[in-house]
Amino acid sequence: MTVTSRTGLAPEPAVLPAPDRAPLAPPLPHKRLLNLSPINQRRLANFKRNKRGYWSFWIFMVLFVASLFAEFIANDRPIIASYKGEILFPVFVDYPEDKFGGFLAQTDYRDPFVADEINAHGWMIWPPVRFSYNTINRDLPQGTAEKKLGAPAAPTWLLTDEECRTGRTPDGKTPGSCRDIEWNWLGTDDQARDLVARLIYGFRISVLFGLILAGISSMIGVAAGAVQGYFGGWLDLIFQRFIEIWSSLPQLYILIILAGILVPGFFMLLGIMLLFSWVTLVHLVRAEFLRARNFEYVTAARALGLSNAKIIFKHLLPNAMVATLTFLPFVLNGSIETLTALDYLGLGMPPGSASLGEILLQGKTNLQAPWLGLTGFFTIAILLSLMVFIGEAARDAFDQRKIYR
Amino acid sequence: MSAEPLLDVRNLSVAFRSGQNETLAVDGVSFRLERGRTLALVGESGSGKSATALSIVRLLPYPAALHPSGEILFKGDDLLKANAAKLQSVRGADITMVFQEPMTSLNPLHTVERQIAEMLRLHGARGAAAVRALVIALLEEVGIPSPETRLDSYPHQLSGGQRQRVMIAMALANRPDLFIADEPTTALDVTVQAQILKLLKDLQAKLGMAMLFITHDLGIVRRIADEVAVMQRGKIVEAGPVGSVFERPQHRYTRALLAAEPKGAPPPADATAPTVVTADNLRVWFPIKRGFLRRTVGYIKAVDGVSVTVREGQTLGVVGESGSGKTTLALAILRLIRSQGPIVFLGQRVDGLRWKAMRPLRRDMQIVFQDPYGSLSPRLSVAEIVEEGLSVQNRGLSYAARREVVARALADTGLDPRDMDRYPHEFSGGQRQRIAVARAMALEPKFVVLDEPTSALDMSVQAQIVDLLRDLQKRHGLAYLFISHDLKVVRALASDIIVLRQGKIVEAGTAAEIFHEPRTDYTKALFSAAFRLEADVSGVVSQ
DSSP states (O other), X not given: OOSSOOOSOSOOOXXXXXXXXXXXSOOXXXXXXXXXXXXXXXXXXXXXXXXXXXXXXXXXXXXXHHHHTHHHHBOSSOSEEEETTEEEOTTTOOOOGGGGTOOOSSOOTTSHHHHHHHHHHEEEEOOSBOOOTTOBOTTOOOBOSSSBOOSSOOOGGGSOXXXXXXXXOXXXXXXXXGGGSOOOTTOBOTTSXXXXXXXXXXXXXXXXXXXXXXXXXXXXXXXXXXXXHHHOHHHHHHHHHHHHXXXXXXXXXXXXXXXXXXXXXXXXXXXXXXXHHGGGGHHHHHHXXXXXXXXXXXXXXXXXXXXXXXXXXXXXXXXHHHHHHHHHHHHHHHHHHHHHHHHHTTOSSOTTOOOHHHHHHHHHHOTTOHHHHHHHHHHHHHHHHHHHHHHHHHHHHHOTTOOOO | OOSSOSEEEEEEEEEEEETTEEEEEEEEEEEEEOTTOEEEEEOXXXXXXXXXXXXHTTOSOTTTEEOSXXXXXXXXXXXXXXXXXXXXXXXXXXXXXXXXXXXXXXXXTSOHHHXXXXXXXXXXXXXXXXXXXXXXXXXXXXXXXXXXXXXXXXXXXXXXXXXXXXXXHXXXXXXXXXXXXXXXXXXXXXXXXXXXXXXXXXXXXXXXXXXXXXXXXXXXXXXXXXXEEEEXXXXXXXXXXXXXXXXXXXXXXXXXXXXXXXXXXXXXXXXXXOEEEEEEEEEEEEEEXXXXXXXXXXXXXXXXXXXXXXXXXXXXXXXXXTTSSHHHHHHHHTTSSOOBSOEEETTEEOTTOOHHHHGGGGGGEEEEOSOTTTSSOTTXXXXXXXXXXXHHHOTTOOHHHHHHHHHHHHHXXXXXXXXXXSOGGGSOHHHHHHHHHHHHHTTOOSEEEEESTTTTSOHHHHHHHHHHHHHHHHHHTOXXXXXXXXXXXXXXXXXXXXXXXXXXXXXXXXXXXXXXXXXXXXXXXXXHHHHHOOOOXXXXXXO
């Protein structure tokens, strides 16, 4: 029987079951790594067809995955070193300096003394950027008495050779030209910390924070919405009134007050912001559940004796997931923005940590150093735009009525 | 025949584009329609009859739809080449349409008066009092009683039949030359259907308009049309005057359509067969709550004191108009909604049991729904849908064993087990309904509720499903509770019948008795509407 033929009149061949015949069930279809239902396959195809969103997705993924390995891209210690026949991993292990003939508890591999010692007895493989987010560049060109330079330092490629000669090469000598000093591609901030390094680490923390916050708050939001929508009645009524009151609290003030009382930190901020952000998805999911719980296939599942939990997970959640996934990039954007805003106000991550908001704040306080503000602005603008493009593509991919040409 | 027909469709094709694929929905269709005549386009769903009708007024979803060929000459002008302004002046004035679903065709936020008046104003009527008088006259014309009181009603305050009458009033407002009716009665009860058909016929005679009538029901064609064109897969396979086509069908497909009415006889009523389920004085009352404290001020009595008995190997037909409580009764017996009154299933009182205690019993009681599109989850493959019950009711079964049960259930219902890993959207309506039946049968139940299982299907497929159900009943000794407003199907399946009206039993007895000699006026009106498409004038049935 060909399924595509829609004559309906052609007598459909009835294969009568013979109890003791060979098994009727066909062999299991070849399972692929990603076993997508046809609906999801079409959605994926639609997503790919939106070129802007698809490319944004890959650009974002490359940036995000790269930033996860920030320690291997920008660090003030080598990735691997060989010293007197011993292979060392300074990225992972803190070696005391006396191992290399010094006296400090932690080795400063940028110190010409240590570097010479290791190079004399072995070798080192450095990351492309030899600064970590908190490394202070002590070799910055300081400028002359008439024209002071110092921190915040402009990107090195903006400096003249003359200006560069006021700095030091990594091994402590006076440079002949700008080629000899260590480059700060985007300059440094007002504490002589390399901006590229701070950007990579700040990007990572912003995106991670956004992802975790969006992830946890969607989980809570979906669960709350599911329970309300599925069971309805008094439960729904009370929960809805509670959410109305809760979401009308002045969030930012409460955040500021709490951030003032409690010691700020990644997880503390996450917890505080979670208090309010879970509400976003509740209405969406609740509405989806209210709609879907009266679908005939849900009634059929009830008639088959499925438990409420099973019905929710198997039949209703997939319905609600469409709304949730569509909304998720925008929730993520909101989370990133909130963290940036808090950092900008100086109420976010503890002092010294790298964050996009902090770069913006420095840009505001150091208007004479426009590379700070411009870097922060472009990073956030591009990051948020990428997310919006991805979100748009996802939304269109889930839209059944959308016709692609 | 006059030299120039009102509508002349020549070699019309319609294609739909989705992604890279183009599918041809209408393939080189030609027909003509004279003034004052009725042409019926007949075919099953997907045969392209609606696409043909919609392209006359260019209402297809362009640019996803396109016309590779053809011209549509209306009074000599080619509508396919007409510009937007010309089309707008034609639509709603010279050519009007009535659709299948009157609830979604009317704007729920506007009153009846406003919607009809809009049509009049768009095409030139002026003056509030004059327009109002016109609206009242139109409503009177389409048979709405005391139309003055209905002017401020919203669509949801009207019954399905009344809504369709309002739609017709809107369509007739500007005295069209061509009236297109796209399955205008499919969503309505048989009794209401008969009334609407009578109304259309009368109005056409009075106004002398041409009517293009789209339907899958040959009974309607015979009653209303002068000429008929039979469509199959986008082509007109046979056309001609109704009399000759019905008497001497030439094409094989037409003959198959004509032979497709549900046939066969149910097993005779046997009062000695073992009882599977009985319910006594069953009541489902929904409280009406008012005021701040939500006090109960009254009840909507959806099912009010109904007693039923279903026996092994027998079918109890439940008949009545929509809103008479048929589905509510079935859900109550299956304990899917709250009810009062004892229900005995296989000798066990089940009306007080909790959800968990009911679960083991559910494998013996199953349900098949009306809409094969809504009752199958689009996200699950056929195998996953059919084995859903097994995963709860028969936990010991291995995965391979479950697939084997699924395969047998599919084969049992006339499907190819090799299709079990496909998804519902790859199947036609009739095949989907077979899947829904297979899901119920996979648990080998003793009692199955069939809630209008054929109503959403094409006539030809209905007959196949009826045969399938009767065959399954015979082989497995099933007890059916068969709900339908379609009495032709009931006659082919039911051994006993109860007739419901407003939640109460009006008449009960064996099918033979009731079909032979209906006692109440209500049953008589139902029967004459169903079998002879005759409208009831005594007022026992709803409007």
